[in-house]
Amino acid sequence: MLPNAPYADLREFIARVETLGALRRVKGADPHLELGAITEVAAGRADCPALLFEDLKGAPKGYRVLTNTTTTPQRAALALGLDPALSPLDALKAWKARRGTLKLEEPRTVKEAMWLENSARGADVDLGRFPAPHWHKGDGGPFIGSGSLVVMRDPDTGWVNASIYRMQVHGKDRITIQFDHQGRHGALIARKWWERGKPCPVAVVNGPDPSLFIAGFEYLPEGASEYSFAGAIKGEPIDVMPGPLTGLPVPARAEIILEGHMHPNETLPEGPFGEFTGYYASEKRPSPAMRVEAIHWRNDPILLGSPPMKPPRFHFGLPFRAASMWSQLENDGVTDVVGAWQHVAQLMTVIAIKQRYAGHAKRAGLIAAAQSYMARVIVTVDDDVDPSNLSDVMWAITTRAEPSEQVDIVRGAWSSALDPRIAPEARAKGQTSHSKMIIDACIPFGMLDSYPKTSAISLDEAKAIEAKWGRVLDK
Template identity: 40%
Template sequence: MTDAERRAEPLLSLRTWLDRVAETGELGHVSGAHWDLELGAIAELSYRRPRPKALLFDEIPGYDKGLRVLTGSTGSSRRLGHTLRLADGPADLSGMDDAALVAALRGKPSQWAARAADFPVLEVNDAPLLENTVEGPDVDLTAFPVPRWHGLDGGRFIGTGCFVVTSDPETGAVNGGCYRMQIQNDGRTATINAVPGKHGAQNIARWFEREGRAPVTVSFGHDPVLLVTGGTEVPAGISELDYTGAILGERVPVLRGTATGLPIPAGSEFALEGWLRQDLACDEGPFGEWTGYYSASRRPVPALDIARVHFRNDCIQLGAPPGKPPHDYSYMRTAMKSAMIQDELVRAGVQGINAAWAHEAGGGRLFVVVSLTQRYAGHARQVAHLTAQGPAAAYMNRYAVVVDDDIDPSNLEEVVWAMSTRTDPARDIDVIDRTWGSKLDPMLEEGAPPFNSRAVIDACRPFERLAGFPEVSQSDPAFLRSVAEKWCDALS
């Protein structure tokens, strides 16, 4: 893409993002993979590689060349750093590893929230998205290469990396979230399975109470920054589009949906607008979710009365299929949550916080570790409970572990060693019951309210024994580094 072509693309263009990521060498191309399971399996194999690339699928059987699907967009420190504009260009991303990414993220979410009001969306009248428009009776979502991602999925899920826009019927405040969407009725509609308790689900419920239907717009192809902002907890009362503007330092251009009045990102490749209706419910699921398990059996979920579908020529879908970690966006959630949890603890005035890590094996939510320097009796237990119930980690957390400052919280081997050697289970594990769970929890029984419990584990050395606790039997790190340099050939 030339500089002139880049300048012509709207803000949040997926094509601009792809062009920049290609310069880093982190974009792979796959031709000929079938939309039914094969595409999803290739993506899954890629996530398990030590350095997974983003993959752009083209020449999908049954579809014209140019109708593409992207996966793995936020699956590395360099791609996520670029997506969140934490560096100026490919050269500045070369040293962006996990630790550098989280360090660069520290403090940013609260800064973005504070600045969001300075970046209200910018309404525009034209965009490449309007190159093609299909009206309600002619809508066929199967005209696009929507994957069936997992073997036991109940159908083709068009909404994985999508950005679903809803509004509060009383205030008009806009929310953007990422919810799973399944194609229904031979492509004429799609269900939206909004997570209960999230702001978008609350908006939809209020519209249903008021009118029996809820206006919605959905983008299916955009800069993955909308996957980040739509998939993490932006504070209530702040539009994810304004929050995105704060990340970019520019107002996000939007088209105004003529059927709903709701915004559509002007940089989108492929979007729709319509009304979600209770009386148009369709059986939905199952679907391979971020916990690593299929969701519950099929059940009725509200579906869209689609007014219009807009799409660019040769449009690109942003896919973000979850599954057993590591999955498409598990790394993104881990990095974002780790920074947000650490910031939240520091803002609360807690002393001695060194680092936090929301482990990818727990989907970035279920298993959180914080390292601290103990300053007073009860310090470790205080941090553990604040972590377990603070807003940044409260949803679907199951284990909150605190460790001493000699433990790397991102290293599971070190964390398990600390848990194994520095805890007395009868004394150092607290269990909190009836906390904020999820209907996606594989441990939740069918029909039960979505509570969960969580273990708060103090894996720090006992405060009263800090001076006399047995020494760790390993060499001094500086000495190990000097030996490694001297004997590098023998160790290679």
């Protein structure tokens, strides 16, 4: 199903990005603020390249940081094993189709790991040798984990969870791990160890390959392993080797591995850290601390950095959660959904449908609104509008949606403590819901036949013209 053989690791992925001409090597940047600022400026460009930072100020020679890894539709498609030449909406559609039939691939245990090239234990552990960037000015410190996986094992069932939680560095052998809420699988598992009065073994995977990075973001049910999902993305199992200290399975070709324990009631003041909304969400707060007892790393290791940034910048150039929503709409019986997208880093959802009956668009809009985490704006558009193109969506809103008739507001809906607009009093009481505006930017169903005809060529016609003439238009 993959057009190419899957990439073996982050390094092979970087080589493929370079082949597409989408990699820039940046030499001499300072991990303190400069690296983060360059990443943010680049991510604000329409066709942002991936950045490989080399010769970092203050870091050992050869150590590198990669950012903006999967931030364009093209590189997100490449990470999924899809054709990077697909249009953004076609790539998401292809992913939605494949996601529905993914075959989970259990990880395969191997006896060798690249990260055993270098190891430090006990008193030799020093996180200071790794270039953990201080990403945004107001951050509480450097974060080694912004695109790293945290691996833990359920003491009851043996289930291995491996997802992304941010990690701040606090001195040579301490980091904190931040759970957004207590339902995070890592938080659930840690609690189980602590209730037994035992420290929770942890392995941290820095520099995972993009399939692991994507799997770490995916909402998987309790008991499911992100490793198996990553294997499904690649169409072959992830090779893992047990960490020498914890025995936790660790991808054998990952870059920098931390092993250690989180002890009951051990916390450190964590954050703040710039969030994906483009704001800070809280002051410094206590977070579980991990005692780092061993570090293993490949020669010339690469840290995968994915700091949250002001929207529209986002970790992934394809809105994966819009793909799940699209499937969900279909499963709920909403027919003729022709597209789904999220803009403003998930804070706006757009659903495109071919209207078949009165109320069809509202039905889709209401379901999408219910499923849109933190999104204040939900828009439905007709099938001649490309939901992935924000200008197209705004054209539909401004020419088809009469505000007095086609806007609804749903109150008390799903948001989070990260939402900057939740009033402080409400937040203090744990009231983190907000309202959502559903804009029906479809031509009213009863006016479909009589509506002024558009002068624009259709999306299909435009695609055909691109295929035939696009090269002439390229610079």
